[in-house]
Amino acid sequence: MKEATSGNTGHGIAKICKALGIRCQLIMPAGTARGKTNAISVMGAGIEVVLHSDPGETPVERARREGAQEGCCNLDQYANWRNPWAQKTYLAPQLFAAAGTVSLVSVASGTMGTCMGLKQYINEHGLPTRVLPVLLTEHQEVPGARPLSKVQQDIKLPWQKLFTLDDIELGTRHPSFLLAYYSWRVLPQMLGPSFGLAFQGGLRRIQKEKLAGRLDALRIDGKIDVVLVGADSYLPYLDLFLGETQSDERHTYENPDLLALAV
Template sequence: AGIKDGKIVKDTVIVEPTSGNTGIGLAMVCAAKGLKLILTMPESMSLERRQLLSALGATIDLTPAVLGMKGAIDRASELNKEMQNSFMPQQFNNPANPQMHRETTALEILKDTDGKVDILVAAVGTGGSLTGIGEVLKEHNPDIVIIAVEPSSSPVLGGGKPGSHKIQGIGAGFIPTVLNTELFSEVIEVNDEDAFETSRNLAKNEGLLVGISAGANVWAASQIAARPENKGKTIVTILCDTGERYLSTSLYS
C-alpha cells in the first residue's frame, strides 16, 4: 500500500516493530524491492526469527523483553521520527492489514469449506486476521460465531491488565486499532503450557509442526468443539506459522 501511495521510493528506509512473522514477510518484500529494512523486536522472540530476518538482509534492533511489544513499537516510532526518509507500515493500525485477509485468507476458507463455517476461533496479535476473515465470513453467514483468543496472563480483550507470556505473536498487551471488537462475542484465555502442549501434540499426533500461537488457537477451538451445543458444527481456526521458528525454544525440547 505504501508503494502504491508513493510513500515508499527506492531510498526509503522501512521501519517496523515485529514479534517476528510480519517482519519476515516485510524482509522478503524489501529484499526483492531493494529496500533497507530496520525491525524492532522484543529480545524474547525466538533465535530462529532473528536468524531468518538477518539472512533476508534486515537490520534488527532488539528491545527489552520486559517492555513487551509496546517497547518495540515505541522504539520503532523513535527511529521513524529520527530519520527523514523512513516509512513505518504500522501493522497494528494499518487498514491494509485486515484488507489482505479479506482478499485472500477469508476467500480461501470459504472455498475450502464450501462456505459452511459456523464458528471462527482466532488468536489476536494485530487483530488483522480476525478482522479481515471475520468480516467476510460474517457477510457470508450473519449467524457465524466469532471467538477471540488471548493469553490468560495478558487478558486485555476481556478487560484485564497486560502481562508477560510466552505465546509469541499474540497478546501485544493492548487493543490494536485495526481490530474490530464488535465481531467477536467471546474471548477464550489460553495459558502458556496449554498452548505449548497442544503444539507438541499436533506435531507428534498429526504431523503438523506448528508455532505456539497455532497451539493456542487449536486448544481454544478444542474447548469450543467440546461444548454439546457445537456438535456437528464446522469450526475454523488458523495455524499461524511453522514450528521450525521455535526449535531453539522450550516448545519442542
C-alpha cells in the same frame, strides 16, 4: 523502513525490502525466539533486527516513533486498514472454499487483523460462523500472540466494533506448546505454538459453551466443525518445544486428554 514484529510479517517485509533495495529495521521483542531472528538476520546488508527490551515503550510504540522521523516509514500493521482488508480479500475466501460453512474459527491473535478480516467476510456473506480471537493470559508468552493489555495499548485497528470481551478466549504458554506437539501426529504439517494457542482457545470455548448449556447453538446441520488457524512452522521454535515438552511427562502419552491440557 521501520516495523515492529515478532516474526512472520517482519520476514515478509524483509524479503520485499531486500528485493527493492530498501533498508529495513525490524524491531522485535527481546524474547523473540532465536530461530525467528536468525531467519531474518541471514538476509544480510540492509536488513537489521533490533531487539527491544525497554519496559516503558513497546516495540510497536518505538516503531511508530522512529518511523515518523524524516526519511523513515512505518507501515504499522497494528493500525493499517490493509491488514484486515487483506485477510478478508484473500484468506477468507480460500478458507471457506476449502472448509465450507463451519461453526467456529479459532485464531491466535497478535494484531487482530486476521480475526477482523474473517469476521468482516462472514458478516458480508451472512455466514453463521463465529470467529474466536485467542489472546494470552497476562504475563504469558507465546510467539505471535498478545495479552489483552498489549492489544489495548498497541492496536489501533477498530477491533472493538466487531468483538466484545466475551467473544475472546484466553490461553497460556505451556498448553500451547503441548497441544501443537500432539497435533503433529495427525496433521500433514508440523505447526508452531500459535497454532497450539488457537487449539487451546477452541477447546476452552467449546467446554464453556457445553457447561453453559449452549453447545447446540454452535451446531450447523447437527455438527460442530472447528477451524484452527496455524500461521507458523515449528522450526523457529524447536529449542522451545524441546524445553516445554520434555519437561512434561504427558508428552509421552499415546492418547492424551487434550481437554485436560487446555484447561
